[in-house]
Amino acid sequence: MIINMTVNGEARNAVVAGSESLLTTLREELGLPGSKNACEQGECGSCTVILDGALVTSCLVMSADCEDSEITTVEGLSTDRELHAVQRALLDAGAVQCGFCTPGFVVAAAHLFEENRHPSSETIREALSGNICRCTGYGAILRGLEALAQEPS
Amino acid sequence: MEFSRPASTEEAAAIKAADPGATILAGGTDLMVEVNFGHASPDHVIGLRRVDDLADYQDTRIGAGVTWARLEECSHRALAQAARTVGSPQIRAAGTIGGNIGTASPAGDGLPWLAAAEAEIEVYSTTRGTRLVSWDQFFTGVKQNALADDEVITAAVLPENVPSVQEFAKIGQRSAMVISTVSACVMRDDEGSIRVALGAVAPTPIRVRQAEALVSGQSNPSEALLEEFARTVSAEVKPITDHRSTEAYRRHASGVLARRLLERCLAQ
Ligand SMILES: Cc1cc2nc3c(=O)[nH]c(=O)nc-3n(C[C@H](O)[C@H](O)[C@H](O)COP(=O)(O)OP(=O)(O)OC[C@H]3O[C@@H](n4cnc5c(N)ncnc54)[C@H](O)[C@@H]3O)c2cc1C
Ligand code: FES
Ligand code: FES
Numbered sequence: 001m002i003i004n005m006t007v008n009g010e011a012r013n014a015v016v017a018g019s020e021s022l023l024t025t026l027r028e029e030l031g032l033p034g035s036k037n038a039c040e041q042g043e044c045g046s047c048t049v050i051l052d053g054a055l056v057t058s059c060l061v062m063s064a065d066c067e068d069s070e071i072t073t074v075e076g077l078s079t080d081r082e083l084h085a086v087q088r089a090l091l092d093a094g095a096v097q098c099g100f101c102t103p104g105f106v107v108a109a110a111h112l113f114e115e116n117r118h119p120s121s122e123t124i125r126e127a128l129s130g131n132i133c134r135c136t137g138y139g140a141i142l143r144g145l146e147a148l149a150q151e152p153s
Numbered sequence: 154m155e156f157s158r159p160a161s162t163e164e165a166a167a168i169k170a171a172d173p174g175a176t177i178l179a180g181g182t183d184l185m186v187e188v189n190f191g192h193a194s195p196d197h198v199i200g201l202r203r204v205d206d207l208a209d210y211q212d213t214r215i216g217a218g219v220t221w222a223r224l225e226e227c228s229h230r231a232l233a234q235a236a237r238t239v240g241s242p243q244i245r246a247a248g249t250i251g252g253n254i255g256t257a258s259p260a261g262d263g264l265p266w267l268a269a270a271e272a273e274i275e276v277y278s279t280t281r282g283t284r285l286v287s288w289d290q291f292f293t294g295v296k297q298n299a300l301a302d303d304e305v306i307t308a309a310v311l312p313e314n315v316p317s318v319q320e321f322a323k324i325g326q327r328s329a330m331v332i333s334t335v336s337a338c339v340m341r342d343d344e345g346s347i348r349v350a351l352g353a354v355a356p357t358p359i360r361v362r363q364a365e366a367l368v369s370g371q372s373n374p375s376e377a378l379l380e381e382f383a384r385t386v387s388a389e390v391k392p393i394t395d396h397r398s399t400e401a402y403r404r405h406a407s408g409v410l411a412r413r414l415l416e417r418c419l420a421q
Binding site for chain 2: 018042
């Protein structure tokens with residue numbers, strides 16, 4: 001079936017097979033492999049996207065349910081010239097090891113900073129509690145985002 | 154696969170009645186796990202995510218489509234506490250109370266609250282209209298409920314007098330993103346009657362009536378009575394051993410958790 005959705009501001013018609021997940025559609029049909037597949041059961045957060053304003057794991061969204069939806073993936077957060085503030089903050093803090101979890105953390109953190117420009121450390125931890133880093137790089141991730149939260153808006 | 158996008162509950166129920174084998178999809182946080190692992194391969198899915206009338210929240214009628222994210226902010230203290238423990242921000246943004254009720258997992262974190270509040274589950278079909286099923290009739294076994302093939306869960310309906318003194322907590326292996334090993338909800342009404350409901354310690358959410366009777370009306374129970382209360386809770390639950398925990402631990406933890414919540418209620 002063909003599903004019309006707006007992905008990163010662009011109207012897209014995706015050919016969707018059966019009950020496939022939005023994660024599969026993004027990666028295999030729409031050429032957006034930034035969202036990662038690590039668990040397919042909502043546990044790791046590496047596939048996190050923003051769907052109609054809500055932070056969700058795209059592996060648990062059925063693509064067929066996305067007709068007329070607006071989706072932002074990690075690819076939609078930066079431009080060729082400029083990184084998103086969250087990406088810059090993580091880079092500055094050396095918060096990327098193997099990088100597999102990074103897109104999910106970036107989208108979750110971008111969603112948080114969109115709502116709250118100066119979150120407390122507690123709020124940052126809470127907002128990232130659905131994202132797992134197998135390299136256990138949490139310290140640097142938190143330091144980077146705490147530094148960003150301190151920057152004047 | 155066919156995908157239906159009803160605009161209202163009425164329309165959703167009509168589609169379900171015409172094809173009773175169709176699968177209802179709300180937030181997808183239970184169903185899509187089944188799909189991704191090949192345990193479910195629906196050939197007709199009815200998407201409820203954008204059925205607005207299902208997402209209506211009132212203190213005495215919580216629409217099936219209300220998300221955990223919304224319930225985190227609700228005025229029922231223990232339901233908000235339960236909502237805050239569900240999964241992660243991502244899961245809470247998508248997952249709904251109707252999905253929790255539909256899945257009817259023994260570990261569903263919304264269920265002990267519904268049991269303590271003495272909720273009725275409201276279901277709707279085009280042929281029989283609205284039907285209210287009390288929580289203890291609705292949950293019939295492990296992942297089993299009394300929903301008929303042509304019905305849609307529309308809401309959890311609460312009595313007017315849900316006690317405002319209420320506490321929920323759960324025990325699991327870590328503090329975020331964890332399925333309950335034991336969960337519990339305790340309520341104390343204005344007359345001092347105590348209600349104690351537990352999850353993940355029986356095929357369905359349960360009330361422990363003997364333990365409730367022991368401490369009801371006691372505003373300042375002795376240490377001996379509190380100990381007896383915990384022992385009675387441990388004896389009344391019917392847990393099993395599985396990959397998450399053992400029967401013995403679940404019994405012990407049930408008593409400890411219920412006592413802790415009772416003391417919190419008595420301190421209010
Ligand atoms: C990573 C992860 C962590 C989780 N953590 C928790 C947790 O801590 N606590 C907890 O309780 N649960 C947890 N869950 C399970 C799940 O998130 C909850 O049960 C949630 O409430 C399901 O709601 P949903 O809207 O996503 O349901 P869906 O997956 O859309 O549906 C679940 C079932 O209910 C049926 N259904 C849904 N709505 C209706 C309706 N209106 N009428 C009839 N049938 C309906 C569906 O057909 C399906 O069988 C977790 C899941 C994941 C993936
Ligand atoms: S791949 Fe979606 S949460 Fe892990
Ligand atoms: S950097 Fe490797 S998983 Fe997080």
